[in-house]
Amino acid sequence: xxxxxxxxxxxxxxxxxxxxxxxxxxxxxxxxxxxxxxxxxxxxxxxxxxxxxxxxxxxxxxxxxxxxxxxxxxxxxxxxxxxxxxxxxxxxxxxxxxxxxxxxxxxxxxxxxxxxxxxxxxxxxxxxxxxxxxxxxxxxxxxxxxxxxxxxxxxxxxxxxxxxxxxxxxxxxxxxxxxxxxxxxxxxxxxxxxxxxxxxxxxxxxxxxxxxxxxxxxxxxxxxxxxxxxxxxxxxxxxxxxxxxxxxxxxxxxxxxxxxxxxxxxxxxxxxxxxxxxxxxxxxxxxxxxxxxxxxxxxxxxxxxxxxxxxxxxxxxxxxxxxxxxxxxxxxxxxxxxxxxxxxxxxxxxxxxxxxxxx
Numbered sequence: 001x002x003x004x005x006x007x008x009x010x011x012x013x014x015x016x017x018x019x020x021x022x023x024x025x026x027x028x029x030x031x032x033x034x035x036x037x038x039x040x041x042x043x044x045x046x047x048x049x050x051x052x053x054x055x056x057x058x059x060x061x062x063x064x065x066x067x068x069x070x071x072x073x074x075x076x077x078x079x080x081x082x083x084x085x086x087x088x089x090x091x092x093x094x095x096x097x098x099x100x101x102x103x104x105x106x107x108x109x110x111x112x113x114x115x116x117x118x119x120x121x122x123x124x125x126x127x128x129x130x131x132x133x134x135x136x137x138x139x140x141x142x143x144x145x146x147x148x149x150x151x152x153x154x155x156x157x158x159x160x161x162x163x164x165x166x167x168x169x170x171x172x173x174x175x176x177x178x179x180x181x182x183x184x185x186x187x188x189x190x191x192x193x194x195x196x197x198x199x200x201x202x203x204x205x206x207x208x209x210x211x212x213x214x215x216x217x218x219x220x221x222x223x224x225x226x227x228x229x230x231x232x233x234x235x236x237x238x239x240x241x242x243x244x245x246x247x248x249x250x251x252x253x254x255x256x257x258x259x260x261x262x263x264x265x266x267x268x269x270x271x272x273x274x275x276x277x278x279x280x281x282x283x284x285x286x287x288x289x290x291x292x293x294x295x296x297x298x299x300x301x302x303x304x305x306x307x308x309x310x311x312x313x314x315x316x317x318x319x320x321x322x323x324x325x326x327x328x329x330x331x332x333x334x335x336x337x338x339x340x341x342x343x344x345x346x347x348x349x350x351x352x353x354x355x356x357x358x359x
Contacts (some may be wrong), residue, residue, distance in 0.1 A: 013239040024172050025186035032107045035078045035093050039224055042174060043070040044178070044246040051187075051215040051229045056139070058173035060185070060217065062227060063177050065246065072097060079104055084118040087125050091115050100302060100335060100352055110135045116149060119333070120352050124149050130165060137185060142168040146227045153331050155355060156200055157276075159300075163194035175217045177226060178248055183219040185226075190214045196300065198330055205358070206329045209235040219236055234303070237328045267349040269336040271320070276356040277323035283308070283334055286317040291338040291348065295320060298333045300354075305332065329359045 044065050052060045053276040077093040082102035088094075091104035104115045112133040130147035143176040149161045168189045175185040196208045209355060211233040216225040270284040295309035305327065308320045322334070335352040 029135045037076040054170040084123040165192040269351040276358045
């Protein structure tokens with residue numbers, strides 16, 4: 001998944017605008033996200049791709065950009081269908097884009113706010129919500145917002161999340177997409193900076209800092225942005241890595257009700273033991289029929305850390321040891337996917353749990 005989860009998480013925060021066109025494109029409230037919206041994002045080759053120039057009457061040519069073959073379906077749903085929805089009473093739509101988490105939005109009025117996000121067994125609820133769109137929005141429009149949350153992770157651990165985000169309409173002109181089509185476009189530049197600090201009895205244990213600069217292009221033909229170029233800097237306790245992502249929105253309609261990530265009776269992913277742990281722990285799971293099984297570990301913001309299992313397995317109970325001796329203290333997620341090959345589906349069962357490494 002090549003750090004795709006965190007990258008997708010940031011990209012999805014900024015695809016909450018609409019478009020109408022006159023001399024310039026203006027993003028209006030008539031295209032705020034609604035339950036039932038769905039589209040497909042294709043991951044593109046990043047080699048040689050840049051965001052190009054800012055300003056007026058710019059032409060951006062992405063006709064030669066090719067797909068990596070990876071894609072992701074984005075589904076907006078009724079909040080009641082997402083886990084821990086009761087923690088977000090002000091939400092009127094939620095988005096699922098990676099099978100691991102849901103982000104909840106309040107779309108009332110001329111702004112859209114992120115209220116937080118939820119996993120199966122814990123949630124991040126913002127005490128100061130994050131503004132992710134403001135209408136109308138066009139060239140030279142801008143807004144700045146900050147947000148924060150503090151939540152318990154168990155075993156006396158607390159995570160403190162703070163962040164700042166800024167949106168700017170920095171350019172307009174014409175975009176040539178990978179399919180060769182040419183469109184009038186507004187470009188929006190988004191800067192987002194977040195810091196997560198884990199504390200034990202008020203003492204900082206680890207810090208994760210993410211800086212993201214994203215450029216998104218909006219046209220009047222599509223509700224959501226058609227193309228994006230993003231740069232990410234991830235700093236985990238002083239260890240810095242950089243990532244670049246290029247994405248193309250084909251806006252292929254899908255039926256949310258056909259989401260294959262459903263729980264199949266009899267399959268189960270158990271809580272790891274011991275938890276918290278240092279440096280090793282055991283993960284147990286069971287499957288009730290022969291299945292293609294994957295068991296992966298992610299950090300708290302969605303980067304894939306390690307694949308523990310990736311093969312066909314007969315029905316039975318299994319134990320897998322996870323050694324985190326080379327990882328920093330923190331909260332990690334582990335996710336089990338088990339598909340029934342007779343159905344042709346790669347995902348019959350999906351479950352995610354969290355575990356805590358303390359060194």
